[in-house]
Amino acid sequence: MELSESVQKGFQMLADPGSFDSNAFTLLLRAAFQSLLDAQADEAVLDHPDLKHIDPVVLKHCHAAAATYILEAGKHRADKSTLSTYLEDCKFDRERIELFCTEYQNNKNSLEILLGSIGRSLPHITDVSWRLEYQIKTNQLHKMHRPAYLVTLSIQVFIDKSYPIMKCDLVGKLKDASKSLERATQL
Amino acid sequence: MLLELSEEHKEHLAFLPQVDSAVVAEFGRIAVEFLRRGTNPKIYEGAARKLNVSSDTVQHGVEGLTYLLTESSKLMISELDFQDSVFVLGFPEELNKLLLQLYLDNRKEIRTILSELAPSLPSYHNLEWRLDVQLASRSLRQQIKPAVTIKLHLNQNGDHNTRVLQTDPATLLHLVQQLEQALEEMKTNHCRRVVRNIK
Numbered sequence: 412m413e414l415s416e417s418v419q420k421g422f423q424m425l426a427d428p429g430s431f432d433s434n435a436f437t438l439l440l441r442a443a444f445q446s447l448l449d450a451q452a453d454e455a456v457l458d459h460p461d462l463k464h465i466d467p468v469v470l471k472h473c474h475a476a477a478a479t480y481i482l483e484a485g486k487h488r489a490d491k492s493t494l495s496t497y498l499e500d501c502k503f504d505r506e507r508i509e510l511f512c513t514e515y516q517n518n519k520n521s522l523e524i525l526l527g528s529i530g531r532s533l534p535h536i537t538d539v540s541w542r543l544e545y546q547i548k549t550n551q552l553h554k555m556h557r558p559a560y561l562v563t564l565s566i567q568v569f570i571d572k573s574y575p576i577m578k579c580d581l582v583g584k585l586k587d588a589s590k591s592l593e594r595a596t597q598l
Numbered sequence: 599m600l601l602e603l604s605e606e607h608k609e610h611l612a613f614l615p616q617v618d619s620a621v622v623a624e625f626g627r628i629a630v631e632f633l634r635r636g637t638n639p640k641i642y643e644g645a646a647r648k649l650n651v652s653s654d655t656v657q658h659g660v661e662g663l664t665y666l667l668t669e670s671s672k673l674m675i676s677e678l679d680f681q682d683s684v685f686v687l688g689f690p691e692e693l694n695k696l697l698l699q700l701y702l703d704n705r706k707e708i709r710t711i712l713s714e715l716a717p718s719l720p721s722y723h724n725l726e727w728r729l730d731v732q733l734a735s736r737s738l739r740q741q742i743k744p745a746v747t748i749k750l751h752l753n754q755n756g757d758h759n760t761r762v763l764q765t766d767p768a769t770l771l772h773l774v775q776q777l778e779q780a781l782e783e784m785k786t787n788h789c790r791r792v793v794r795n796i797k
Contacts, residue, residue, distance in 0.1 A: 488740050526738040533747065533764040539773050541780040545792060549716040552709060554674040556796060558784055561719070562777070566763065585774045588727040588746055592767050595729060 412483050412493075421476020422501040424469060431473070434461050436507060439470070440514055443477035448521045484515065485522040538565040599675055601666070601683035608687060610662030613655055615689050619696055621649070622663075626700040629664040633711050663700075670701050671708040720752040720759060746770050 424430050431439065442456045457470055484494060491512050498508045542561040548554060603611075614622050628641060639653075642660070646653035670680055680701055684694050725748060732743040745764050752759045765773070783789060 486738055488738075523738060527735070527741060527743065529737040530735045533762055536748075536763050536765040536769055536773070538769075539776050541777065543780060543783050543789070545789075545796065547796060549713075551715045552672055552712045555713070556793075558789075558793070560780060562722075562780075564763070564773075585725070585727075585770065585777065588729070588748075589767075589770050589774050592729060592744070592746065592770065596767075 412487050412489065412497075414480065414483060414497075417472070418476045418479050419501065421473045422480065422498070422503070425473050425477065426498075426502045426504070426507065428504075430465070430469065433506075435465060437510060438462055439473060440477060440511060443474055443481060444514060444518045446474070447478055447481060448518060448525060481515070481518075481522065482526070485519070485526050488523075491516075534566045536564050537567050539563065540565070599673060600679055601669055601673070601675065603666075603683070603686070607662055607665060610658035611666065611687060613651075613659040614663070615693055617649060619692060622693065622696055623700070625660050625663050626667075626696075626704070629660055629667060630704050630707065632660070632664065633668070633708060666697070667701060667704060668708055668712065671705045672712055674705075674709070677702070714755070718755060720754040722750075723753045723758070724751040725749070726751075 425436060425439065438459050438461055439457075442459075446452045446456050457474060462470060480497075483489075487493075494512055494515060495508055498511060503511070540563045543558060544561065545558050546555045614625070624645075628645075632638070639657075642653045642656045646656045649656065666684075670683075675683070677698065680698055681694065684697055689697075727749075728747045730745050730747055732741055732745060734741055744767055746767065748763045748765065750761045750763060752761065
């Protein structure tokens with residue numbers, strides 16, 4: 412994990428009980444996780460009365476440093492010992508290290524889901540709906556008398572779109588795919 | 599059901615008894631070829647010279663024949679109805695037989711061509727699939743994320759289209775289950791009754 416000097420400086424300030432007392436430390440830490448993971452979080456996350464006494468520039472710097480570190484740790488799937496080592500290097504005391512690791516552990520799953528969902532991918536099928544119809548005639552052709560299926564695949568790109576298609580052998584092929592999948596999972 | 603032929607149509611067809619059966623058969627072949635590939639006016643000129651008539655007459659003859667064949671195919675009229683419809687033109691028996699044969703021989707293909715004219719949605723042609731496992735991305739390392747990548751081949755009005763899509767294993771199973779249910783619907787009593795009774 413490569414971390415910039417800015418992050419390191421931010422953490423060194425966070426480690427200092429003179430700049431951040433226990434309460435302030437906990438609040439800032441929680442605020443960092445909240446900004447990252449809560450979709451509705453905004454700048455007000457740092458607007459807590461118990462943080463008012465701290466210089467806003469310092470507050471922002473430390474908040475950014477914490478958030479950056481959390482993301483890097485999540486990205487590389489850091490374990491507790493990696494976290495502890497880095498925090499020790501930044502002069503965190505035992506208590507703050509424990510607190511950080513606990514908060515990290517609590518939020519680990521959400522963090523990984525968030526990171527895993529970033530990135531470009533192909534349009535993703537989320538659902539299917541179908542309609543069965545019996546075709547009798549068109550203005551060009553009478554007495555058709557055949558069934559047809561109209562299949563709509565719901566797809567999530569960044570906005571939801573639907574592509575209507577007609578089905579024939581679609582089921583056969585999809586079944587092949589799912590059987591191979593089952594075999595692969597049993598290996 | 600009998601075909602209703604307009605006066606103009608009957609006039610155009612009146613050219614047919616004036617030439618031999620071989621020519622009528624040739625006109626029939628040209629008519630179907632035009633339905634398949636589109637018209638080619640040069641053919642009319644060649645034929646007109648050989649038969650010593652105007653190219654318009656040949657054109658009307660072929661067009662009349664084409665219309666006769668397409669209307670009959672569209673409505674899927676029975677042999678008997680076709681014969682009765684053509685009877686009113688007062689043609690010799692041999693010509694009537696030839697026309698009936700032309701109808702029966704080409705009906706299926708003409709109906710296929712006509713079905714391509716209907717408004718159509720993209721229709722399924724083929725599906726290719728691939729099982730992938732995502733191991734890492736720029737934002738998250740050490741992943742195991744299975745995905746099924748699908749290339750769907752579609753046809754619309756003769757155009758070939760492909761779409762590449764992806765889904766996860768759970769959704770794939772859901773898709774298969776839903777579509778199997780859709781197929782089952784055709785076998786229900788309700789659908790069977792409808793199919794049996796609409797003729």
